[in-house]
Amino acid sequence: MARVTLQTIADRVGVSRMSVSNAFSRPDQLSHDLREQILAVAKELGYVGPDPVARALVRGTTGAIGVLLTDSLRYAFTDEVATGFLGSVVDELAPTGLALTLLTAEDRNDVLPARDIAVDGALVYSCRPRSTARDWLVRRGIPLVYVDQGPDPGISSVNVDDRGGARTAAQHLIDLGHRHIAVLTLASDARDSGEDGSPGVPHVQRERRLGWLGALADAGIEPVAVVEASGHADTDAAEASNELLTLDPRPTGVVCFSDVLALGMVHAAHRNGLSVPEDLSVVGFDDSPVATRSEPALTTIRQDVAEKGRLATELLRQAIDANRAGAPIEPRQVTLPAELVVRGTTAPAPS
Amino acid sequence: MARVTLQTIADRVGVSRMSVSNAFSRPDQLSHDLREQILAVAKELGYVGPDPVARALVRGTTGAIGVLLTDSLRYAFTDEVATGFLGSVVDELAPTGLALTLLTAEDRNDVLPARDIAVDGALVYSCRPRSTARDWLVRRGIPLVYVDQGPDPGISSVNVDDRGGARTAAQHLIDLGHRHIAVLTLASDARDSGEDGSPGVPHVQRERRLGWLGALADAGIEPVAVVEASGHADTDAAEASNELLTLDPRPTGVVCFSDVLALGMVHAAHRNGLSVPEDLSVVGFDDSPVATRSEPALTTIRQDVAEKGRLATELLRQAIDANRAGAPIEPRQVTLPAELVVRGTTAPAPS
DNA sequence: CAAGGCTTCTGTATCGATACAGTTGACTTT
DNA sequence: AAAGTCAACTGTATCGATACAGAAGCCTTG
Numbered sequence: 001m002a003r004v005t006l007q008t009i010a011d012r013v014g015v016s017r018m019s020v021s022n023a024f025s026r027p028d029q030l031s032h033d034l035r036e037q038i039l040a041v042a043k044e045l046g047y048v049g050p051d052p053v054a055r056a057l058v059r060g061t062t063g064a065i066g067v068l069l070t071d072s073l074r075y076a077f078t079d080e081v082a083t084g085f086l087g088s089v090v091d092e093l094a095p096t097g098l099a100l101t102l103l104t105a106e107d108r109n110d111v112l113p114a115r116d117i118a119v120d121g122a123l124v125y126s127c128r129p130r131s132t133a134r135d136w137l138v139r140r141g142i143p144l145v146y147v148d149q150g151p152d153p154g155i156s157s158v159n160v161d162d163r164g165g166a167r168t169a170a171q172h173l174i175d176l177g178h179r180h181i182a183v184l185t186l187a188s189d190a191r192d193s194g195e196d197g198s199p200g201v202p203h204v205q206r207e208r209r210l211g212w213l214g215a216l217a218d219a220g221i222e223p224v225a226v227v228e229a230s231g232h233a234d235t236d237a238a239e240a241s242n243e244l245l246t247l248d249p250r251p252t253g254v255v256c257f258s259d260v261l262a263l264g265m266v267h268a269a270h271r272n273g274l275s276v277p278e279d280l281s282v283v284g285f286d287d288s289p290v291a292t293r294s295e296p297a298l299t300t301i302r303q304d305v306a307e308k309g310r311l312a313t314e315l316l317r318q319a320i321d322a323n324r325a326g327a328p329i330e331p332r333q334v335t336l337p338a339e340l341v342v343r344g345t346t347a348p349a350p351s
Numbered sequence: 352m353a354r355v356t357l358q359t360i361a362d363r364v365g366v367s368r369m370s371v372s373n374a375f376s377r378p379d380q381l382s383h384d385l386r387e388q389i390l391a392v393a394k395e396l397g398y399v400g401p402d403p404v405a406r407a408l409v410r411g412t413t414g415a416i417g418v419l420l421t422d423s424l425r426y427a428f429t430d431e432v433a434t435g436f437l438g439s440v441v442d443e444l445a446p447t448g449l450a451l452t453l454l455t456a457e458d459r460n461d462v463l464p465a466r467d468i469a470v471d472g473a474l475v476y477s478c479r480p481r482s483t484a485r486d487w488l489v490r491r492g493i494p495l496v497y498v499d500q501g502p503d504p505g506i507s508s509v510n511v512d513d514r515g516g517a518r519t520a521a522q523h524l525i526d527l528g529h530r531h532i533a534v535l536t537l538a539s540d541a542r543d544s545g546e547d548g549s550p551g552v553p554h555v556q557r558e559r560r561l562g563w564l565g566a567l568a569d570a571g572i573e574p575v576a577v578v579e580a581s582g583h584a585d586t587d588a589a590e591a592s593n594e595l596l597t598l599d600p601r602p603t604g605v606v607c608f609s610d611v612l613a614l615g616m617v618h619a620a621h622r623n624g625l626s627v628p629e630d631l632s633v634v635g636f637d638d639s640p641v642a643t644r645s646e647p648a649l650t651t652i653r654q655d656v657a658e659k660g661r662l663a664t665e666l667l668r669q670a671i672d673a674n675r676a677g678a679p680i681e682p683r684q685v686t687l688p689a690e691l692v693v694r695g696t697t698a699p700a701p702s
Numbered sequence: 703c704a705a706g707g708c709t710t711c712t713g714t715a716t717c718g719a720t721a722c723a724g725t726t727g728a729c730t731t732t
Numbered sequence: 733a734a735a736g737t738c739a740a741c742t743g744t745a746t747c748g749a750t751a752c753a754g755a756a757g758c759c760t761t762g
Contacts, residue, residue, distance in 0.1 A: 005748055016712045021750060030710060048490045052469035053407045054748035058717050062404065063468050064415075064452055073441035073451070076428075083428040090424035094455065097462030100424070101415055101452040104445065111448030117414050118403035118469070139399045293644070356718055367742045372720060381740060405718035408747050707760075716751085723743090730737070 004047045013041050024050055056118060061324065064099040065316060066122035068114055068133055073102050075126065079232065080288040081258070081305055082126065085147070088309025089123065096317060105133035112136060121320045123312055124149055128189065129200040143319035145312045150203035156319060156331045158312045162204050165301040165338025166211025169255045169283040172299070172340055174219045177349040178253035178281060181221060182244050183212050184265055185257040187228035205257070208285065212255050224251045229261055237264020245272050252280060252349045259284035259291045259300055266294065266345060277347035287341055296344025303338045311336075355398045364392050375401055407469060412675065415450040416667060417473035419465055419484055424453050426477065430583065431639040432609070432656055433477065436498070439660025440474065447668060456484035463487060472671045474663055475500055479540065480551040494670035498663045501554035507670060507682045509663045513555050516652040516689025517562025520606045520634040523650070523691055525570045528700040529604035529632060532572060533595050534563050535616055536608040538579035556608070559636065563606050575602045580612055588615020596623050603631060603700045610635035610642045610651055617645065617696060628698035638692055647695025654689045662687070 010017040015034070022029040023038040056062040067086065069076055076082050090100055098120075103113040105127060114122075114133035121143035127134050137144055138155070146157035173181050185208065188201045201209075209226070216223055225247055229240035241264050244251060256262035262284030269280045276282055276296065284291055287302035311334060322329035361368040366385070373380040374389040407413040418437065420427055427433050441451055449471075454464040456478060465473075465484035472494035478485050488495055489506070497508035524532050536559065539552045552560075560577070567574055576598055580591035592615050595602060607613035613635030620631045627633055627647065635642055638653035662685060673680035 003748090007748085017748095018712060018750080019710090021748095022711090025750080034710085046490065048487065048492070049466055050750090051748050052467050053404060053413065054717090055467075055750075056404045056469060056717095057408050057719085057748080058750045060717080063462060063464070066450075073445065074438045077434040077438035077441070083434060087425045087428035090428070090453065094424065094457070095459055097455075097459035097464065099417075099452050099454055099464045099468045101450050102441065103450055104448075106445070108446055108448035111414060113414070113448065113450045115400055116403050116406075117450045118407060136399070139397070141399070354718090358718080368718095369720080369742060370740090372718095373741090376720080385740080401720090402718050405747090406720075408718080408749085409720045411747075703762105705761090708758085710756085710758105712753105712755075714751105714753095717749090719747090721744105721746085723745105725742075726740090728737105728739090731735085732733100 004045050006050070009038065009042050009045060009047055012045065013038055021050070061120050062118045063097070064101045064119050065093070065320070066101045066103045066114075066117065066119035066137075068103045068105060068122055068124045068127055068131075068137060070105050070126050070128055070131075073104055076102060079260075080290060081286050084288065084305040085125070085309045088306040089313050092310045092313035098317075103133070105131050107132075115140070121145075121316050121323075123147055123316060129202055143316060143323050145316040145319065147308060147312045148204050150207075151333045152331075154331060156315045156333070158308055158315065158334045158336065159203070160303045160308065160336045161338045162207035163211040163214070165285065165303065165340075166208040166255065167215040168211075168338070168340045169285065169301050170212045170215035171219075172283060172342070172346060173253035173255065173281055174215065174221065176253070176281065176346060179221060179349065180224050180249050180251045181216060181253045181255065182224040182247065182251035183209070183226040184240055184244060184254050184261055185209055185226065185228055186232070186261070187230045208257060224249065229257070229264075232258065232260050234264060237261050238268055241265045241268030242272075245269065245274070253282075253346070254280065255283045255285075257285055259286050259288045259298055262298055262300065262345070263290055263294055266298075277345050279350060281346040281349070283346060291341075291343070294345075299343045299346040300341055301338050302341045304336055308336060355396050357401070360389060360393050360396060360398055363396065364389055372401070412471050413469045414448070415452045415470050416444070416671070417452045417454045417465075417468065417470035417488075419454045419456060419473055419475045419478055419482075419488060421456050421477050421479055421482075424455055427453060430611075431641060432637050435639065435656040436476070436660045439657040440664050443661045443664035449668075454484070456482050458483075466491070472496075472667050472674075474498055474667060480553055494667060494674050496663045496667045496670065498659060499555050501558075502684045503682075505682060507666045507684070509659055509666065509685045509687065510554070511654045511659065511687045512689045513558035514562040514565070516636065516654065516691075517559040517606065518566040519562075519689070519691045520636065520652050521563045521566035522570075523634060523693070523697060524604035524606065524632055525566065525572065527604070527632065527697060530572060530700065531575050531600050531602045532567060532604045532606065533575040533598065533602035534560070534577040535591055535595060535605050535612055536560055536577065536579055537583070537612070538581045559608060575600065580608075580615075583609065583611050585615060588612050589619055592616045592619030593623075596620065596625070604633075604697070605631065606634045608636055610637050610639045610649055613649055613651065613696070614641055614645055617649075628696050630701060632697040632700070634697060642692075642694070650694045650697040651692055652689050653692045655687055659687060 006017045006020045010020045023035045115136040122137050124146045144155050151157050227240045227244050229236040262282050265282050266276050269276050274280050284298045284300035287300045291298040291300045319329050357368045357371045361371045371389050374386045466487040473488055475497045495506050502508050578591045578594050580587040613633050616633050617627050620627050625631050635649045635651035638651045642649040642651045670680050
């Protein structure tokens with residue numbers, strides 16, 4: 001059974017292919033009667049409407065935007081910071097009728113989604129520093145918005161004041177009288193290192209570290225330790241936390257890369273018979289939903305992931321519209337604030 | 352600046368367009384030297400590789416599969432049952448290099464994603480019974496797999512034994528000696544009703560209700576009440592739960608449509624000074640992550656959402672491959688089990 | 703009544719690739 | 733040396749639509 005195309009219907013009705021196309025896409029270009037007749041025949045033949053791919057080719061627009069995510073797409077559905085961001089993106093996208101396509105940075109089967117999947121523009125979300133997938137997107141020349149990738153001269157970006165937030169977190173502990181402060185951060189993947197051995201630390205990791213260490217340095221405090229958890233999993237958090245608790249002097253305060261790690265830290269403390277915040281103060285980062293689900297609730301640095309998603313999507317949409325109109329837009333760099341939220345896991349240093 | 356296409360490069364190198372195409376897509380079709388030369392020129396001109404849309408048109412495949420979701424896509428990122436399912440889908444998709452495109456069932460701006468976005472196949476996931484979006488997908492004739500939509504003769508589907516699971520849930524309470532049992536289910540949207548006023552109850556809702564009521568009927572028990580929460584939000588759960596607790600006789604056991612609703616029920620009980628499970632037994636459904644996060648942990652009916660996602664994706668991939676090979680495949684109907692997991696929210700009926 | 707203006711259609715070029723069936727020439731084979 | 737094989741390219745048709753300029757017919761209008 002051959003496929004039903006515009007031509008099929010045109011032949012059947014006895015009009016030109018253009019009239020059939022117009023019947024679907026530009027109703028004002030033909031008489032009402034003819035349109036009805038064409039639509040009727042189309043229905044009878046089981047024609048579904050213009051083929052999306054063919055239309056995309058000639059119109060130069062697909063109706064979908066992409067999100068580039070580091071290797072495992074699963075992350076997009078498990079990490080609550082990611083789901084908060086993406087949820088906001090799809091909400092913002094809803095009224096526009098655009099669809100969202102998830103793109104892995106991984107190359108599989110000779111297919112590299114960032115290069116081979118058709119999209120009108122893309123958000124680069126949680127992506128390693130030197131990602132070939134990101135490079136492909138850039139080279140394709142489609143509108144792009146970087147999120148959490150650090151500012152980039154030629155490309156619009158949305159970032160959070162990670163450094164300032166981290167600084168505030170450390171300062172909070174200092175203000176509470178803590179002097180033995182440790183840092184629990186996230187290891188950067190070995191794959192992020194350059195050929196030359198230069199360590200490729202993701203923007204967010206680097207900034208937060210600078211913030212913590214900066215505040216400590218300004219106060220003349222040497223961190224007890226900087227420990228890197230190898231991942232976000234509970235086991236990673238537990239391992240790193242245990243390491244921190246065996247230090248001498250044992251830290252009385254810990255600033256953490258994320259709420260998930262902070263929670264792991266709290267649990268480890270409990271397992272070691274320490275109470276939080278009496279014996280140990282813990283500050284998280286993100287203010288993800290887990291921060292308030294825990295008991296006591298987590299003191300943390302709040303970032304507005306919903307706003308981040310909204311803004312990134314808006315910038316992208318504008319860039320796409322401008323691009324379509326042939327008038328490329330000036331890249332914009334936005335930095336969102338990160339604020340301290342004091343809850344139950346921090347208290348004055350034990351004397 | 353005109354766009355760089357295969358032809359641009361062909362002209363520059365002085366070969367046919369086909370050789371350039373082959374250089375990218377079928378290396379074995381030309382000599383190594385010429386290929387290198389073409390690739391070099393392509394790089395110099397900033398050619399990114401074959402245009403995905405043009406390639407999709409001629410090859411008839413886009414490299415993306417769709418997921419159709421009811422109205423708000425946000426649901427895909429907030430509901431933990433949905434994220435579990437979708438996470439499993441993307442994991443299963445990863446090795447194939449296929450991208451995942453999220454499709455709303457809503458019609459916006461004259462764009463209906465289910466009709467206008469190019470995909471090689473689609474999963475119909477959480478979708479109202481009479482959805483025009485779903486109809487469009489069907490009419491497009493692309494490979495489809497229904498998930499939780501109930502069996503359908505012409506289309507592969509993956510379902511869970513919701514009725515059996517619900518039956519087990521009610522039976523569990525009966526076995527514990529409960530005789531005053533209430534049902535807390537989810538209201539079906541008014542939009543689901545047909546023009547003729549016939550109520551369009553989503554498959555899952557209908558099946559679970561049949562299971563609960565069936566078990567009760569078999570035991571000769573009349574449910575105290577069947578209350579419908581208007582949504583999954585905390586407030587919806589609270590409202591319905593409060594209603595249940597003011598009944599006379601007050602139920603000693605409640606079977607719930609989901610873990611989220613069950614948890615709302617537990618909280619409402621606590622607010623009313625009742626202890627769970629001593630005064631009130633509660634059974635959830637899904638065994639989502641919230642079931643074990645709560646204190647006490649929720650007795651619930653477990654469904655394997657990961658397996659559901661894996662299986663649905665596998666069926667879809669097979670259907671797409673078969674379709675591409677021109678040998679359409681026989682639709683398959685799969686039903687996954689739903690098992691009782693007894694935890695801390697159920698106990699013998701108070702005497 | 704010729705000129706101009708609508709409305710309603712149509713013809714042709716184009717979007718950017720790939721499929722497939724040749725063509726060419728060098729190299730074997732007997 | 734005629735025939736056959738093979739690697740390396742090329743030419744043309746096609747995928748399924750839309751853009752845009754133009755043609756035909758019918759109404760106004762001065």
